[in-house]
Amino acid sequence: MNKNKIIMSAIGGVALVAAAVVGWLLWSACDEKSEMESELEVARGNVERANSAKVAPTQESVDAIDANRKMLDAWSAEALAAASAGDRAVDASVTPEAFKRSLVVDARTLAKLPGGSGGTIVKEDFGFGFKDYITGGSMPEKAKLPAMQRQWDEIKLFVQTLSACGAVELLEVSVVEQSAKPEEAQDNRRRNVRRDDDGSAKKLSVSEQSYALKFLARPAALVGVLNAFATSERFIAVDGCSFARADDTLQSVLGGKDKKDGGRAASRSGRRGRRASEDASKEGEEDVQKKGLVTDPEADMPFTVTLKVTTIDFGTAGAKAAAVSAKAADVGGKDEKEVVE
Numbered sequence: 001m002n003k004n005k006i007i008m009s010a011i012g013g014v015a016l017v018a019a020a021v022v023g024w025l026l027w028s029a030c031d032e033k034s035e036m037e038s039e040l041e042v043a044r045g046n047v048e049r050a051n052s053a054k055v056a057p058t059q060e061s062v063d064a065i066d067a068n069r070k071m072l073d074a075w076s077a078e079a080l081a082a083a084s085a086g087d088r089a090v091d092a093s094v095t096p097e098a099f100k101r102s103l104v105v106d107a108r109t110l111a112k113l114p115g116g117s118g119g120t121i122v123k124e125d126f127g128f129g130f131k132d133y134i135t136g137g138s139m140p141e142k143a144k145l146p147a148m149q150r151q152w153d154e155i156k157l158f159v160q161t162l163s164a165c166g167a168v169e170l171l172e173v174s175v176v177e178q179s180a181k182p183e184e185a186q187d188n189r190r191r192n193v194r195r196d197d198d199g200s201a202k203k204l205s206v207s208e209q210s211y212a213l214k215f216l217a218r219p220a221a222l223v224g225v226l227n228a229f230a231t232s233e234r235f236i237a238v239d240g241c242s243f244a245r246a247d248d249t250l251q252s253v254l255g256g257k258d259k260k261d262g263g264r265a266a267s268r269s270g271r272r273g274r275r276a277s278e279d280a281s282k283e284g285e286e287d288v289q290k291k292g293l294v295t296d297p298e299a300d301m302p303f304t305v306t307l308k309v310t311t312i313d314f315g316t317a318g319a320k321a322a323a324v325s326a327k328a329a330d331v332g333g334k335d336e337k338e339v340v341e
Helices: 003-052 059-083 096-111 142-164 182-191 219-230 249-254 256-269 271-291 316-340
Strands: 169-176 193-195 201-203 207-217 236-244 303-313
Touching: 096 142, 142 169, 142 207, 142 219, 142 303, 207 219, 219 236, 219 303
Parallel strands: none
Antiparallel strands: 169 207, 193 201, 207 303, 236 303
């Protein structure tokens, strides 16, 4: 192969490589352009959707959202403060012996509270849900003292409320143990979160305790008890309420029982039974006319009321007590260090 052919072959190879490079660059540029056009269409669609939305993408909208968020945070803090106003902190230093003594002393005081019939709110040797510890020889377990402190504090509140509202007698009070399902507990953990002033999330230590109350009360006292629970500083929710009388005073005065018996006699003995029933009805009407007022609500039989209530503690009092204790310990440590120095 001569020199000219070699030169021409080299030039042809270089031209072929250059053409391939130019072709690849053109294809890459077209592909990049297609991708950019696709991204541009997506961005244009996003802008159009944002412009057509109810909240316009403007600085005024951002400012309004921030203002609404601050108002919501303020309302949430105010609502939490109102709901947790009655939170109670337990005393971790209480011993089982000291708690048992306080149970006995408080039970004696509660037993002297007045009832609605001129007597006391409870009968003698009433256990207030802690009979084994108050009238028995059992000693509270140290591990259960925090829960028992809360339960006893709330039972005292219930008894004092019933007495103040004019309930006749407290028949039973008991602590209802509840076991939350795992999924319910998880849902509660997700809900029990609030925001601090700096926006950081803080978990609330929310706890619930249920009770069952059974007592005697007339209508006015029952209404007073329900209103007192609804307006109590302690967060109390009424889960269920039922009430009934063992005997209907009005029916007894009017002779309802005799009328029923007369009706059965009429069905058995025909005309003779109907005649006896009519005579009994006339005598009952004459008695009512002579007596005048049939019943007196104040002297009527009280209702037997069964209440199921739940108290909710948001843990704010315990958190404050822990913070104060930690601060005191920190100050004490500093003072001790200064003394050592």
